[in-house]
Amino acid sequence: MARERRSARRPAAKVSRLRKKTAKVPPQQAPGPIEPVVRDGLRGTPLRDAHVQGGMVSLERWEPKLEYRWDTGVAIGRFLEGLREGKILGVRCDRCHRTVTPPRAFCEWCFKPMDAWVELADAGTINTFSICFITWDMQPLEVPQIPAVIEIDGTSPRVGFLHLIGALRAHTVDGIRKEIRVGQRVRAVWKPAAERTGAITDILHFTPA
Amino acid sequence: MARSMRRVAVVGAGLSLFMRRALETGKELSYYAASQALQSAGLRRQDVQAVVMASGPDAFDGVHMKGEYLSDGAGGWRKPYLRAYVGGGSGVFSIISGWSLVASGLFDVVLVVAEEKMSPTQPHPQAAFISIFDHTIERPLGPNLLWIFALEQNRYMHAYGIRNEEIALVSVKNKRNALDHPAAQIAAELTPEQVLASEVVAWPVHRLMVSPVSDGAAAIVLAAEEVAKRITAQPVWVEGVGWALDTSYWGNRDLAYPRYVEDAARMAYKMAGITEPRRQIHVAEPYDPFAYKELHHLEGLLLADRGKAPEDLARGRFNRDGELPSCPSGGLLGVGNPIAAAGLMKICELFWQLRGEAGKRQVHNNPKRGLAQAWGDLMQIGTVVVVGV
Numbered sequence: 001m002a003r004e005r006r007s008a009r010r011p012a013a014k015v016s017r018l019r020k021k022t023a024k025v026p027p028q029q030a031p032g033p034i035e036p037v038v039r040d041g042l043r044g045t046p047l048r049d050a051h052v053q054g055g056m057v058s059l060e061r062w063e064p065k066l067e068y069r070w071d072t073g074v075a076i077g078r079f080l081e082g083l084r085e086g087k088i089l090g091v092r093c094d095r096c097h098r099t100v101t102p103p104r105a106f107c108e109w110c111f112k113p114m115d116a117w118v119e120l121a122d123a124g125t126i127n128t129f130s131i132c133f134i135t136w137d138m139q140p141l142e143v144p145q146i147p148a149v150i151e152i153d154g155t156s157p158r159v160g161f162l163h164l165i166g167a168l169r170a171h172t173v174d175g176i177r178k179e180i181r182v183g184q185r186v187r188a189v190w191k192p193a194a195e196r197t198g199a200i201t202d203i204l205h206f207t208p209a
Numbered sequence: 210m211a212r213s214m215r216r217v218a219v220v221g222a223g224l225s226l227f228m229r230r231a232l233e234t235g236k237e238l239s240y241y242a243a244s245q246a247l248q249s250a251g252l253r254r255q256d257v258q259a260v261v262m263a264s265g266p267d268a269f270d271g272v273h274m275k276g277e278y279l280s281d282g283a284g285g286w287r288k289p290y291l292r293a294y295v296g297g298g299s300g301v302f303s304i305i306s307g308w309s310l311v312a313s314g315l316f317d318v319v320l321v322v323a324e325e326k327m328s329p330t331q332p333h334p335q336a337a338f339i340s341i342f343d344h345t346i347e348r349p350l351g352p353n354l355l356w357i358f359a360l361e362q363n364r365y366m367h368a369y370g371i372r373n374e375e376i377a378l379v380s381v382k383n384k385r386n387a388l389d390h391p392a393a394q395i396a397a398e399l400t401p402e403q404v405l406a407s408e409v410v411a412w413p414v415h416r417l418m419v420s421p422v423s424d425g426a427a428a429i430v431l432a433a434e435e436v437a438k439r440i441t442a443q444p445v446w447v448e449g450v451g452w453a454l455d456t457s458y459w460g461n462r463d464l465a466y467p468r469y470v471e472d473a474a475r476m477a478y479k480m481a482g483i484t485e486p487r488r489q490i491h492v493a494e495p496y497d498p499f500a501y502k503e504l505h506h507l508e509g510l511l512l513a514d515r516g517k518a519p520e521d522l523a524r525g526r527f528n529r530d531g532e533l534p535s536c537p538s539g540g541l542l543g544v545g546n547p548i549a550a551a552g553l554m555k556i557c558e559l560f561w562q563l564r565g566e567a568g569k570r571q572v573h574n575n576p577k578r579g580l581a582q583a584w585g586d587l588m589q590i591g592t593v594v595v596v597g598v
Contacts, residue, residue: 037226040391040568043241044226044425045233057232062271070344080345100461102346108456128367128464130359132411136351138333144412147356149364149460160460162347162356173412182367200346 031056075103078117084198086190088120090155098156121153122188123209127160129180131173143171150186150206166205185209214312218437218444219304219596221250221430222557227394227545230328231424235270238426239282239324242550246428247284247320250440257430258316259289263303263323263549265296268337269330283322283428296341297498297585298452299323300427300552301592305450307431308594312447317433324426325547334422341587355419357588359411361464362501366413368465369516373413377404378522379500380417380542386529387539389569392554394545395421404500418500418542425547427554443564448578449483449595451476459588465516470509470582470591477580477593478511486511490595491576492562493533494555496583497540506582507535509591534572537562552583556594563598 031050034057036043051057072080075091079102082089090101091114098109099118106113129148133141146165151158167189170176180186186206196202223245225231225238233241239262247253262283267275276292283290293299293306300323307321327334338354365371378401387396399417407417437444453472455462462468474486483489495506504518512533513521521527527535538544538558541551559579561567578597584590 034232039226041245042224042226042392043245044228044231044238046226046228047230047232049230052230064271068344072345076345100458102458104458108458127460128360128364130356130363130411130413131409132353132356132359133408134335134353134355134410136339136353137336138353145351147350147352147360149360149464158461158463162350162352162460164350173409177412182363199349201349 073105075105079103080198082119083200083202084196086122086193086196088122088152088188090118090120090152092116092118098159099154100159101152101155102161118154120155122190124150124152124160124186124206126165126180126182126184126186127151127158128182129165131176144176146176146180148206163200163203164205165207167207180208215314216434217308217311217431217447218434219429219447219556219560220432220437220440220444221246221252222560223249223428224392224554224557225426227392227423227425227547227550229394229422229424231326233424235264235275235279235324235326236282238326238424239279239322242324242426242428243282243284243320243322246430250430252318252430252440254284257284257288257318257320259291259310259319260285261291261293261303261307261310261319261321263293263299263321263553265294265299265325265548266337268340269325269327269334271329279324282324284320289316295452295586295590295592297496297548298552298583298590298592299549299585301555301581301583301594302452303549303553304429304431304447304556304594305452305592308447308450311431311433317436319431320428321431321553322426322428323549323553325550326424327422327547328424355411355414357459358499358502359414361505362413362499364464365501365505371516371519373405374401375519375523376418376501376504377401377415379497379503380404382522382528383497383503383536383540383542385543386537386570387543390539390544392425392544393539394423396539396543414499420498420541420546423545423547423551425545425550427550427557429553429556429560443598445560445563445596445598447594448597449477449479449481451480451593453591454586455589457587457589467505467509467584467591469589470506470584470593471511473591473593474510474582477595481595481597483595487533490533490578490580491574492537492559492572492579493535494538494540494558494579494581495535496552497536497542498546498584500542502584503536503540506584510580510582510593529570530573532574534574537567537570537572552581552592555581555583556596559596563596
């Protein structure tokens with residue numbers, strides 16, 4: 001999957017802006033021989049990292065280069081156009097009376113087309129958040145990412161979407177937890193209009209209102 | 210439930226060791242587990258009429274059509290063969306798939322095998338999960354799988370005022386239980402303080418609250434009633450099965466309570482004739498890839514009040530000598546998490562517990578009925594099986 005990091009350009013670019021810690025390399029331990037183990041009749045041949053790194057195991061490597069061009073779809077395409085204009089759009093179903101975002105072409109509950117597009121506020125409430133010190137490929141981060149599920153104003157209860165919290169002063173768990181909490185009011189921080197491309201990253205992050 | 214369904218029993222079980230990295234290929238691990246399950250039932254591959262194979266994302270192995278690639282190791286040569294794949298729920302879904310083939314009358318003996326070899330993915334198998342996120346509105350944010358669990362745990366804690374110290378006790382219990390499991394990869398005697406002293410990977414999740422990366426396999430043999438009674442004096446009957454999916458818009462639902470697990474449990478309980486699960490289930494193997502998940506799932510399974518599973522845990526209700534032993538195997542947190550194999554390992558554990566063959570892991574309440582559950586797909590499926598003697 002090493003190449004996926006290059007092909008999945010946006011996450012790689014995002015991550016590269018964050019300072020990475022130097023990975024700690026554990027001291028090499030004498031690995032001992034590679035031996036089949038049987039415990040209570042259960043079989044296996046456990047390998048240690050040192051067996052692999054020390055060339056004691058024959059390995060085959062492959063680094064696939066994968067490229068995709070995804071269609072955004074009818075509903076998300078319009079959502080992205082809204083983001084380019086600095087608007088967060090939702091959709092409403094008049095049968096179950098839900099207003100939801102991210103938008104979808106049909107109501108998955110009522111299984112009928114959605115009835116109307118709704119312009120929502122670019123503000124909301126933190127439903128939940130995390131403080132993450134690991135990248136998508138398990139590299140350590142010194143400055144954590146703060147993903148959150150954000151309930152956008154104007155949607156039905158417990159309808160949120162995933163985005164990031166940013167522009168906080170603190171970088172530690174305790175410090176960040178003093179600045180944000182579940183229930184915190186947040187607002188979107190947009191890229192300058194000229195730099196928007198019609199992407200979820202047109203919102204840089206949300207920040208306490 | 211349709212009256213025409215036949216009774217189905219588990220009549221054999223087998224495992225490989227669970228390891229961070231195995232020399233063996235997935236086929237070889239599958240062979241270890243499948244051949245042991247057959248041997249424990251006194252059967253040969255020729256006696257098996259069909260094979261069900263469960264394995265997780267092809268991206269772990271970089272092998273497309275992984276189920277077919279693994280088929281020889283699962284005993285599938287020249288047999289009706291079917292891959293069961295619902296992500297993390299696959300292990301428990303595999304027995305449901307096998308059960309349907311036997312209950313329907315199509316086959317009398319079905320071999321069910323589950324395998325996962327996560328170690329090939331470089332630099333870390335977590336990277337393979339990037340492609341579960343929505344390509345347009347989630348992947349550009351740089352998400353990782355820990356986010357999902359950390360976000361859900363924080364919501365669960367917030368909704369009910371649960372402290373992380375209470376959740377750390379799940380890791381303590383399961384890693385301790387695993388000390389008695391011969392397949393265990395990361396068994397340990399720990400204190401809650403040690404769990405909370407391990408580094409924060411994605412607050413509120415600490416490293417020792419996360420199941421490991423594992424290679425391993427598990428297998429069981431299913432047989433129709435008349436055949437099962439000839440094979441063994443101690444068949445373990447599949448009494449109920451259930452599964453359900455929530456929406457793939459995972460941010461659009463109540464993260465504090467797994468409603469889809471409740472839906473799956475209610476389906477299984479109805480089939481099993483269970484009206485009071487807390488009295489009628491005697492041993493449970495809920496899915497524990499993260500510490501809070503076991504508690505979250507026990508509540509969804511209606512085996513604990515909402516938000517109260519942590520209190521039950523703290524007073525010992527879920528210990529091996531407690532009122533409702535939970536994860537007596539040591540679970541994913543202690544035995545290891547070769548994803549599909551870990552789910553089927555839970556069925557193996559119930560098979561041994563209900564037959565009184567669990568050795569040092571044997572629970573103390575002479576169980577007659579047990580439940581296993583797993584979770585997965587795009588953070589949205591519950592799979593539930595009830596077995597009894």
